[in-house]
Amino acid sequence: MIGVVSYLVFFTTVAAILGIAVMGLNLQWGNTGLFNGGVVASFGAGAYATLMLGGPPQDGHVGGFGLVYPLALAGGMLAAGILAWIVGKLTLRLRHDYLAIATFGVAVAFENVMRNATTITGGAQGIRGFERPLRAMLGDGFTYNVVFLVGVLVTLVLVYVFLERLTVSPFGRMLRAIREDETAARSLGKAPDRIRLISFVTGSVIIGLAGGLYGTFYAFVSPQDVLPILTFQIWAMLIVGGAGNTKGALAGAFIIWGAWTFSGWALSRFAPIEAQLYTGSIQFVLIGLVIVGMLLWRPQGLFPERLVVSQPGQNREKTQAEGFT
Amino acid sequence: MKKLLTLAAFAAGMSGLSVSAHAQDCTTKVGAVLPTSVDWGRPIAEVAQFAVDQVNEAGGAAGCKIEMVLRDTQVDPKVGVDAAKALVDLEGVNVLLGAVSSGVSMPILTSVTAPGGVMQMSCCSSSTAFTKLSEEGKTNGLWFRTFATTAVQSAMGAKVASDKGYKSVAILYKNDDWGQDMARLIAADFAAAGIEVTGSVAINDAQPSYRAEVTEALGGSPDAIYLALYPNEGTSAVREWISLGGTQNMILANSLKSDEFRDNVGLQYLENALGTDTASPRVASADAFKAAYVEKFGSEPNGPGLANSFDAAMIALLAMEAAGANASGADIAAAVAKVTDPDGAPITADVAGVTAAKETLAGGGTVKYQGATGDVRFDANGDVSAPAVIWKFTDSGTDEVEYLSLGEVDAFIASLKK
Numbered sequence: 001m002i003g004v005v006s007y008l009v010f011f012t013t014v015a016a017i018l019g020i021a022v023m024g025l026n027l028q029w030g031n032t033g034l035f036n037g038g039v040v041a042s043f044g045a046g047a048y049a050t051l052m053l054g055g056p057p058q059d060g061h062v063g064g065f066g067l068v069y070p071l072a073l074a075g076g077m078l079a080a081g082i083l084a085w086i087v088g089k090l091t092l093r094l095r096h097d098y099l100a101i102a103t104f105g106v107a108v109a110f111e112n113v114m115r116n117a118t119t120i121t122g123g124a125q126g127i128r129g130f131e132r133p134l135r136a137m138l139g140d141g142f143t144y145n146v147v148f149l150v151g152v153l154v155t156l157v158l159v160y161v162f163l164e165r166l167t168v169s170p171f172g173r174m175l176r177a178i179r180e181d182e183t184a185a186r187s188l189g190k191a192p193d194r195i196r197l198i199s200f201v202t203g204s205v206i207i208g209l210a211g212g213l214y215g216t217f218y219a220f221v222s223p224q225d226v227l228p229i230l231t232f233q234i235w236a237m238l239i240v241g242g243a244g245n246t247k248g249a250l251a252g253a254f255i256i257w258g259a260w261t262f263s264g265w266a267l268s269r270f271a272p273i274e275a276q277l278y279t280g281s282i283q284f285v286l287i288g289l290v291i292v293g294m295l296l297w298r299p300q301g302l303f304p305e306r307l308v309v310s311q312p313g314q315n316r317e318k319t320q321a322e323g324f325t
Numbered sequence: 326m327k328k329l330l331t332l333a334a335f336a337a338g339m340s341g342l343s344v345s346a347h348a349q350d351c352t353t354k355v356g357a358v359l360p361t362s363v364d365w366g367r368p369i370a371e372v373a374q375f376a377v378d379q380v381n382e383a384g385g386a387a388g389c390k391i392e393m394v395l396r397d398t399q400v401d402p403k404v405g406v407d408a409a410k411a412l413v414d415l416e417g418v419n420v421l422l423g424a425v426s427s428g429v430s431m432p433i434l435t436s437v438t439a440p441g442g443v444m445q446m447s448c449c450s451s452s453t454a455f456t457k458l459s460e461e462g463k464t465n466g467l468w469f470r471t472f473a474t475t476a477v478q479s480a481m482g483a484k485v486a487s488d489k490g491y492k493s494v495a496i497l498y499k500n501d502d503w504g505q506d507m508a509r510l511i512a513a514d515f516a517a518a519g520i521e522v523t524g525s526v527a528i529n530d531a532q533p534s535y536r537a538e539v540t541e542a543l544g545g546s547p548d549a550i551y552l553a554l555y556p557n558e559g560t561s562a563v564r565e566w567i568s569l570g571g572t573q574n575m576i577l578a579n580s581l582k583s584d585e586f587r588d589n590v591g592l593q594y595l596e597n598a599l600g601t602d603t604a605s606p607r608v609a610s611a612d613a614f615k616a617a618y619v620e621k622f623g624s625e626p627n628g629p630g631l632a633n634s635f636d637a638a639m640i641a642l643l644a645m646e647a648a649g650a651n652a653s654g655a656d657i658a659a660a661v662a663k664v665t666d667p668d669g670a671p672i673t674a675d676v677a678g679v680t681a682a683k684e685t686l687a688g689g690g691t692v693k694y695q696g697a698t699g700d701v702r703f704d705a706n707g708d709v710s711a712p713a714v715i716w717k718f719t720d721s722g723t724d725e726v727e728y729l730s731l732g733e734v735d736a737f738i739a740s741l742k743k
Binding site: 003004006007010011014112115116118123124125126128129140141144217218219220222223224225227229230260261264265268269276277278279280281283284 | 360361363366370371374394395396400401402404406407408410411414415417426429431440441452453454458461463501502503504505506527529
């Protein structure tokens with residue numbers, strides 16, 4: 001029984017960390033319409049910077065400044081933000097698919113730099129030896145994982161409240177206005193380029209925060225953590241959950257990561273012994289089917305975006321399904 | 326339980342039959358996290374299961390039948406760590422086999438097995454980072470790997486080059502943790518042997534062409550080329566190398582010991598190619614593994630990590646036997662020394678060997694496991710050294726050119742260090 005609880009704590013931690021990243025992407029795509037194909041670059045920048053700033057000194061590569069943990073994590077977010085600002089300056093004039101290709105390229109470049117810049121990032125061996133915060137006090141076992149989970153959940157709630165407040169604020173309305181019709185927004189005196197950059201950087205900082213927590217939890221990061229598959233996973237979570245809806249983004253993270261891990265567990269437990277060797281491939285097929293099925297039958301996601309029209313004296317709610325796009 | 330075990334071993338010994346009825350009453354689970362969704366990962370899992378089957382045929386370990394619960398890592402650290410955690414928490418395993426990639430094995434070690442007190446034995450993770458982590462005391466003695474550290478491979482590469490009289494060598498290496506390690510070590514060994522390294526070029530996976538990399542390596546017009554690559558990109562890179570007029574004097578790491586590589590490049594281009602590998606000792610057990618493998622799978626065990634995976638599973642299960650029933654992961658890890666004791670009774674890596682080992686262990690003795698990769702002997706960091714062999718390709722597989730015993734390997738490595 002304790003095993004089940006212990007595993008659930010572990011699972012929830014990872015799902016919540018991914019959930020934070022999905023919420024960051026939701027700000028970019030769901031609210032502003034920026035097709036970020038390089039989620040993993042922000043995630044990786046957060047993870048690498050956090051471990052480099054907070055880890056112990058090591059030979060072979062730079063880093064190991066041993067900063068106190070909150071500073072290291074803030075440094076991770078800052079690194080993700082700076083990277084996003086540079087990338088945003090260069091690419092945000094691109095629209096939709098072009099932006100996706102450009103940012104995807106940035107993510108691939110990021111992975112290659114991490115892999116090859118051995119003297120800075122430890123190369124393919126990655127960065128290890130990070131001391132997780134409070135470990136000396138709580139040990140390495142179950143207690144630690146519970147405390148860490150609480151910390152991650154608190155962070156998740158803070159990010160959630162921040163984003164919910166942001167999207168109903170005038171700024172949130174402006175994001176949607178730019179998403180729907182940039183020319184119209186411009187005609188009203190808004191500066192779409194600047195607003196898009198702010199949204200992109202903010203979303204990336206949130207994704208970087210998730211990356212920092214991820215690196216902390218595993219006390220390790222290597223180029224294998226920043227492969228394009230992670231971008232795909234986070235996108236799948238957002239699509240299934242429902243773009244434009246912060247709740248949906250969170251739900252998507254838990255559902256997709258749950259399906260990803262549960263299918264592996266279920267197959268290893270229930271598949272016949274001859275099929276055991278093929279469960280890895282079967283799992284990929286199942287996950288693909290879920291995503292394709294969602295796109296076919298419920299493209300707006302499980303929790304579609306709820307658009308609120310704020311006018312004095314009346315609050316009408318309409319959903320996209322009713323033709324209000 | 327111990328009495329039962331002694332009895333079972335006694336009965337098995339007396340009758341010469343391998344199956345003990347008592348052993349089938351209970352089941353102990355061991356976990357395996359391997360990349361089964363990747364083409365080269367599946368045989369590694371198959372051969373681990375094969376080792377488990379043999380132990381079960383000999384009556385299981387610690388009085389119970391062994392069930393290997395296999396999970397796929399998808400070569401994704403998140404997925405691999407989750408799978409390992411599920412195996413430890415939900416299936417209650419004390420022994421974890423895997424993973425293959427160091428980038429997956431490392432987070433499993435730091436966040437699941439070391440904190441959870443579970444023994445982890447990898448067949449194939451070669452990163453030198455594990456040795457460092459272990460020296461820092463962070464693995465709690467729970468980490469082992471049957472993949473001889475890259476040091477043996479690279480020293481043998483230098484030996485081939487100096488024996489053949491090559492004056493200059495270029496290096497092409499796979500751009501991952503193993504390849505980067507390999508490239509660094511071999512460059513140092515070449516330098517120590519007085520051979521010039523004209524260039525060291527990284528080869529990334531799945532590129533449509535390696536012309537740029539190959540051209541760069543050709544630039545120094547070396548006498549020979551050293552290849553630390555896997556069959557897929559190795560084939561493409563070597564084809565371009567030869568078509569651009571590169572030398573056919575090649576030195577190959579053991580990862581290229583594959584029929585696929587030979588067939589796709591063409592044997593006529595590989596006549597001057599010499600490979601290095603860690604070797605089986607001249608004992609029956611290595612041949613037994615080969616024969617058993619051919620009988621079971623219908624081909625020779627020519628693939629990366631197969632013999633290592635078999636030994637990892639075997640040693641883990643023997644250690645479980647030595648640790649006895651209800652042993653914790655740390656107990657089992659401590660018992661590894663009992664089954665890889667250089668002064669112990671030698672045993673072979675098959676049903677008969679396992680039966681003999683159980684008898685010896687039940688009597689309080691220790692055994693020397695002679696497996697598919699040789700006399701496996703772990704040092705304090707869970708690393709292994711091994712005898713080495715120099716090989717070349719033939720029509721039907723590979724032929725041995727020279728064999729170096731563990732002593733000769735160690736002596737050569739020492740001579741390079743001077």
